[in-house]
Amino acid sequence: MSIVDAIRADAAGLLQTGRAKLVLGYRSRRGQRVPILLTDAAGADQLVYDAECRQNLAAYLRKPEVRQHFPVGVVAAPPVMRSLVMLSAESQIAADAVTVLAVSENEYHGALDLAATVQLLREKYANLAPNEELLRKVREVAAMSEEERAAFWTEQFSKCTRCYACRAACPGCYCQWCVAKRNVPQWISTADLAHGTFAWNITRAFHHAGRCTLCGACEAACPQGLPLMLLNACVAECVEKEFGHKTGYDLAEKPLIGSWRPDDDDGFVR
Amino acid sequence: MKLLRADRLADLAAALAAQGYRVIAPIRQGRIVRLAEWRPGAAIETSGISANSVKDFLFPRSEIIDRYSLNGGDFVQQEVSPEAIKTVVLAVRPCDAESVSVLDTVFNWDSNDVFYNARREACTVVSLACVRADEHCFCTSVGGSPESAEGADAVLRVAGGGDKFIFEPLTPKGHALAEAAGGVLAEGVAAADPVAEIPRRFDVKTVTEWLNKNFDSPLWQEFAAACLGCGACAYACPSCHCFDMQDESTRKESVRYRNWDTCGLALFTLHTSGHNPRSTQTARWRQRVMHKLSYIPQRFNLTACMGCGRCSRLCPNGLGISETCEKIAQLCKANHEGRAR
Amino acid sequence: MNIYRPAAMRLLDAREEAPDVRTFRLEFLDGAARSEFFSRYRVGQFGLYGVPGAGESTFCVASPPTRQEYIECTFRKNGRVTQALQDREVGQMITFRGPYGNCFPMDSWRGKNILFVAGGIALPPVRSVIWNVLDRRSEFGGVTIVYGARTVADLVYKHELEQWAARPDVDLVLTVDPGGETPEWKGQVAFVPNLLKALPAATNSVAVVCGPPIMIKLSLPALRGLGFSTADIYTTLENRMKCGVGKCGRCNVGPMYVCKDGPVFTAEQLETLPQGDL
Numbered sequence: 001m002s003i004v005d006a007i008r009a010d011a012a013g014l015l016q017t018g019r020a021k022l023v024l025g026y027r028s029r030r031g032q033r034v035p036i037l038l039t040d041a042a043g044a045d046q047l048v049y050d051a052e053c054r055q056n057l058a059a060y061l062r063k064p065e066v067r068q069h070f071p072v073g074v075v076a077a078p079p080v081m082r083s084l085v086m087l088s089a090e091s092q093i094a095a096d097a098v099t100v101l102a103v104s105e106n107e108y109h110g111a112l113d114l115a116a117t118v119q120l121l122r123e124k125y126a127n128l129a130p131n132e133e134l135l136r137k138v139r140e141v142a143a144m145s146e147e148e149r150a151a152f153w154t155e156q157f158s159k160c161t162r163c164y165a166c167r168a169a170c171p172g173c174y175c176q177w178c179v180a181k182r183n184v185p186q187w188i189s190t191a192d193l194a195h196g197t198f199a200w201n202i203t204r205a206f207h208h209a210g211r212c213t214l215c216g217a218c219e220a221a222c223p224q225g226l227p228l229m230l231l232n233a234c235v236a237e238c239v240e241k242e243f244g245h246k247t248g249y250d251l252a253e254k255p256l257i258g259s260w261r262p263d264d265d266d267g268f269v270r
Numbered sequence: 271m272k273l274l275r276a277d278r279l280a281d282l283a284a285a286l287a288a289q290g291y292r293v294i295a296p297i298r299q300g301r302i303v304r305l306a307e308w309r310p311g312a313a314i315e316t317s318g319i320s321a322n323s324v325k326d327f328l329f330p331r332s333e334i335i336d337r338y339s340l341n342g343g344d345f346v347q348q349e350v351s352p353e354a355i356k357t358v359v360l361a362v363r364p365c366d367a368e369s370v371s372v373l374d375t376v377f378n379w380d381s382n383d384v385f386y387n388a389r390r391e392a393c394t395v396v397s398l399a400c401v402r403a404d405e406h407c408f409c410t411s412v413g414g415s416p417e418s419a420e421g422a423d424a425v426l427r428v429a430g431g432g433d434k435f436i437f438e439p440l441t442p443k444g445h446a447l448a449e450a451a452g453g454v455l456a457e458g459v460a461a462a463d464p465v466a467e468i469p470r471r472f473d474v475k476t477v478t479e480w481l482n483k484n485f486d487s488p489l490w491q492e493f494a495a496a497c498l499g500c501g502a503c504a505y506a507c508p509s510c511h512c513f514d515m516q517d518e519s520t521r522k523e524s525v526r527y528r529n530w531d532t533c534g535l536a537l538f539t540l541h542t543s544g545h546n547p548r549s550t551q552t553a554r555w556r557q558r559v560m561h562k563l564s565y566i567p568q569r570f571n572l573t574a575c576m577g578c579g580r581c582s583r584l585c586p587n588g589l590g591i592s593e594t595c596e597k598i599a600q601l602c603k604a605n606h607e608g609r610a611r
Numbered sequence: 612m613n614i615y616r617p618a619a620m621r622l623l624d625a626r627e628e629a630p631d632v633r634t635f636r637l638e639f640l641d642g643a644a645r646s647e648f649f650s651r652y653r654v655g656q657f658g659l660y661g662v663p664g665a666g667e668s669t670f671c672v673a674s675p676p677t678r679q680e681y682i683e684c685t686f687r688k689n690g691r692v693t694q695a696l697q698d699r700e701v702g703q704m705i706t707f708r709g710p711y712g713n714c715f716p717m718d719s720w721r722g723k724n725i726l727f728v729a730g731g732i733a734l735p736p737v738r739s740v741i742w743n744v745l746d747r748r749s750e751f752g753g754v755t756i757v758y759g760a761r762t763v764a765d766l767v768y769k770h771e772l773e774q775w776a777a778r779p780d781v782d783l784v785l786t787v788d789p790g791g792e793t794p795e796w797k798g799q800v801a802f803v804p805n806l807l808k809a810l811p812a813a814t815n816s817v818a819v820v821c822g823p824p825i826m827i828k829l830s831l832p833a834l835r836g837l838g839f840s841t842a843d844i845y846t847t848l849e850n851r852m853k854c855g856v857g858k859c860g861r862c863n864v865g866p867m868y869v870c871k872d873g874p875v876f877t878a879e880q881l882e883t884l885p886q887g888d889l
Contacts, residue, residue, distance in 0.1 A: 027588075030405040034588025037495045055586055059498060063551065065491065159304075161322075161331055161505045161530070168500035169586055181537055184691045190516045191527045192332035221586035223321055223502045225302035335615045338663035343703025345663050350613065380871065381614045381856050485885040512860030515615070515853045519664030526615070526663070531859070538861060539851050542689040545824070547850070547864075547888050557888070561863060568866040 003108040004049050007075060007101055010111045012044035014073045019111075020099055022069035024057040025049075035060070039069065049075060051105055056217035058083040058171035061093055070094075073111065075101045078125040079215035081117050082248020083171040086211055088114055089253045092174055114251060121249055130214050130233050138233045153198065153231070159224040160197040162190065166228055167204065169221035172211045179203060205231045210245050210256025212236060272437040272448060272455040274426070279316070279361070279435075282454045283308045286358055289450035291394075294327055295360040296320045305359065316361050316398055319407075319578060323508035324359050324366040328373055328389045331505075335385060336526040340519065348523075352388035358447060360396045365409045365578040367397040367421035369508030372566075372574050376511050379570065385528070394443040397422040398435070403466040406579030408592045412474050414577050416465040423447065429460035436460055471592055472599035474563070474573060480598050481564040485556070489601070493594045494555035496587040497534070503581035503589070504532035504558065509574045512538075533557045559594050614856055617661060617706035618644040622699055623681060628767040629760075631688040632732060633697055634673070635660075636681050637707065645679075651710055652676045654717060654743045655736070655847060655875040658709025659855050660684055665695035669852045671736035671874070672710060675743035682707070685735040685767060711855040712874050715740055715819065715845060717747075723815050724752040726839075728830055730803055730822025731760045734767050736847045736874075737821045741775070748780060752815065755782040759803040762791035804829035813838045820846045831878055841879035848874045848881075864888045 001009070007025065014020035015038065025047040027036040033053045036046055037060070057074050060066045061084075070093075076084060081100055087093045100117045102109035109120055129135070141149060164180070167173040180188045180200055188203060189196030205212075205228075212232045219228040239245055242265075245256045274282055283293045293308040296315045305320045305327070306312075337348040359366075370390075377386035400407075400416035409415060419425050424444035427436040437455050439445040448455060504510040514531035517524055531538060534554050540546045548554050566574040575591050582590030624636040639645035654675055661667030668690075674683035688697045699705055717740070725744060729737040744751055756775060760766045766785070776783045784806060785798035792800045799806060803826055818839050820830055827846060834844055850862040850869040862869035865884045876884075 029588045029593075030582070032588070034586075035496045036588075063498070065495065065550070065552070159299075161501070163501035163505045163532075164535070165500040165502040165586060168498035184694070186516070186518070186691075189518060190332075190514065190529050191518065192330070192529065217586070221500075221502070223302075223506055223584040224304075225300050225321075335613065336617075336663075340663060343699055345619070345704055345706075347616065347619065350616075376858055379857070382612075383858060384613055485887065511858070513853070514859070514861075515667070517661075517664050517666045524664035526666075528615070531861070533860065533863075541849070541851055542693075553887060557863075560885075561860070565863065565866045 003103060004047065006108045006110075007049055007103060008044045008047050010101055011038065011047055011073060011075075012041040014099055014111060015039070015041040015044070020071055020073035022066060023073035023075075023101075024060050024066070025075040025101070026053045026055070026057075037066065047075070049103055053077070054216055054220040056080050056083055056169065056171050056215040058087060059169055059173075059217065061087060061098070061171065062174040070097045071099065072097065073099045073101055075103060076117075077104055078121060078128055079213040080171075081121055081125075082213040083215060085114060085118055085121070085248040085251055086213070086253075087171060087174075088251055089247075090255060095251060118249060118251055126249065128214075130229070130236075134229060134233050137227075137230050138237050141230065141234055142237070153202070154194050156227055156231075157197040157201050158194065160201060160226055161224060162192070162197065162200060163223060165221040165223060166218035166226075169217040170208070172208050173204070179207075201226070201228075201231065205235050207257075208232065209235050210239050210243065211247050213248055271457070271459055272439075273429070273458040273460055274435045274437050274455055276316075276428075276433050276435060278454060279314050280308075280310075280312075282451055283314065283360060284310060285451050285454045286360075286447065290356055291447075291450065292355045292357045293360060294357060296362070305362065308360070314361060317402060318404075319363050319580070319583075321506060321580070321584065323506065323578070323580070324362050324370065324395060325373060325508050325511075327357055327359055327393060328370070329377070329386055329511060329513075330389075332527050332529045333385060334525050335515070335528045338524045340522055340524055345524075352385040354388035354392040356392050357389075358394040358396060361398040361426060362395065363400060363578065364397045364416060364418040364420075364422070364425075365414055365576040366508050367395050368414055368418055369576045369578075370395060370421040372509040372572055373511055375570050375572060394423045394447050395421060396424045396426060396444070396447065398426040399428065399462070400466045401428045401432075401463050403468045404579070404583075406582040406590070406592070407466075407468055407577065408471050408579060409577035410468045411471045411592065411595070412573050412575050412577040416468055427462040429462050431463065434460060436462055472595045474595070476602050477595045477598050478563055478567060480602055481560055482568070485560070489597075490556045491552050493559075493597065494552040494589075497551050497555050497589050498587060499534055499536065499551050499554065501530070501532035501534055502584050502586070504534055505530055506580040506584050508576055508578060508580075509562070533561065555589070555594075559591060562591065563595070615708070615854065617659065617667070617708040618648070620705050620707045622701050622703055622705060625697075625699075625701055628685060628769070629732075629765050631697075632685065632767055633688070634683055634685040634768075635696070635705075636683050637705065638681050639707075640704070648682070648710060649676065649679050653710070653714030654739050655714035656710035656712045657736075657855075657870075657874055658682075658684070658707050658711060659852070660686075660696060661692065661706040661708075662695040662699065663706060666692045667706070667708070667853075668692040668696065669849075669855065671739065671847065673735040673739050675739050675746060677743055677746035685732075685738075687732055708855060711870055713872065715875050717743060720817050721750045722752060723817055724813070725754050726810070726813065726816055726818040726834075727754070727756040727758075728803060728807065728818060728820040728822070728834075729756075729758045730826040731765055732767065733821040733823065734758055737819055738768055738771070740819055745778075745781070753782070754780065755784070755810070757784045757786070757803060757806055757810075759786035759788070759799075759801075759806070760791070761788050763787055763793050763796055765791070802826075802829070804833045807833035808836065810837055817843045817845065820844060841882065842877050844878040845875060846878065846881070848876055850874075
């Protein structure tokens, strides 16, 4: 059975048995891969899966219209699987709210609960590295001086229109009152100037330190072609080096930037 | 008839720049083609459609509309002049040129917005008829066409199988541009290449009639299901014009920005009391479609959608104005056929 | 002319009405701006009041056009702009843009009885009409005011309520919600819509209603029951606004812009608007 056929069969099965009341997957539309929210098993034959499927469907789990249909099924590649684990670890979803239709480019692993998904991730997908090209660019940026790097990122962010497509696409961006929305005080300028676009993009990247699974949904969503994966990969590289932390492999994990250990380095306190 | 060799488009840009125009053209920037300021050496891409629209140069993402110097509880108003750089927007799609009439109406219908008008007066629009379209284009469904001249000061038409353009000035600004171009435009005769065939995807009158009567339809939930509430569609859209006003200050001075805003975000209609008249994404998606295809037509007798397809192309989640309209049209057709039987 | 540029105002007086609710009395610093405003101002219109650096907020003009030495607004401190406004001291400056929107068609009410119904912080827009009517008292028939708030402390314009109560040509009914009364309270203890039901049947009358959504929702059927037609019931809508001049799109409801086609609407007009967007 092909991967796609297996996904279709399992999705239909989940809906028919009531093990899921809604399945989040992908369909084809005008040559693109876009999300589909299925509530009827008969629609499962619209499901597709291939490397062009870039949206992180875990982002839909913050939507009230989806939550009212819990438990749900989610077609998930390893980065998306990790996002689902992260959401459960951060108490955004109950561990039993989701059945994962676990897939990768080459293999379909079946309909798994979150515990089995963690097992799968540890066994088969423990060392997901971003691609070589991205790593090369990360090193290029790291080699820049502070001034060069500031100028580089300012230039990249100058094309940002503050549409927040990156935020909408990201499962980690579930805050009801995003810091960009707050106006008492106005933490982040809403104007199309360097101080606003820089603050927005850097703040978002930092809020995902240790939580970003490098799924690429944000960059795929950005209508202006901002190199968001490069930004996230730079942060991820730093996180790995300083803390050795990777999210999404432990349902009981504590968020990196929301917790501390007694032996954390506090040498920066002077 | 004025002709331009297709490989001399950059020379046209250079000639216009030399005459004091800021030249905006579709320029490739990485994986995106964007309408941006042309500089020598930049390749102008005439196939495809830019990610952004002419609106960026008439109604920018942010601009300052007021300024104050502050002194404790007192202030003094400062000068604010609308910015009006002599600009030519070169080789834009006809759908973009058409969108200018929607912006003209919104910014002038009851009172005149000096900021928009200053840029508008300083801007010459040169459109390029489309010999190709993609699966997202739907201008013919909303009353447009791949060779429409509406809103353009001059039009370019592909000729000779693509090795030249016919340049046709239409307005005084267009003629002034032709003069500024000088010898880059040669006299000659050519026949325009056939334009793209763009079959109609839906009948906009049928759709508008359905919209006028179906605010409460449960179908809106289905139409909006995949929407995650960002501004990608509205900001790329050539005719979306909603904006926000935001102040920023130091102790000594303050500015008031006028920034793009979108009904797609929850914050747009949120009252300080916490009440939000459009509290679901379904209500917000419905507003976007209604505003463009029902409310603005009712009020101004204009369709506020050009069929450029940017919303469909850029939406990460498969939404778009045409998607919703096609579903409505199919529904109307099915109902009609059902009743006819 | 920059349509977004406000006039500069001086704060003449700031009166505490209720917890966090203040009435500002303002004068135009520029005589030409003052003349221009009063040449156009009709009761029911609103303005955008602001502090440079914080932004602007929309409130009705709470004083009537019959009083031209000042304008007034009454508002609750709720967010960034209202906080900045209430941080202003008497003698300091704020900005004002207006008058915007449509007005109550007072001339068409000549000779009619007028019933005013208001709840809580929504009395200000009604108060401007009340004073406008009282300043032109002989033109109108009976004047009845029903005003209620959650608690005694929440009643605004307490000093003016006394003035209205003392007038023989005004029928004033004051109420607080059950549980909102104090031992000294002499007025009614009931929800406003319930009090309406006890009023006499309406003939040759119009009603002006303003209050929180729930109060309006329950008052409308009560008024219908008294014999008011929906064309004779007037209300003023609130919506989040920014430009005030029908361009920014924020207050768009159906084909209307609340800032241009409103904020005054009849109940009949309201029925034509998409209810889910109100």
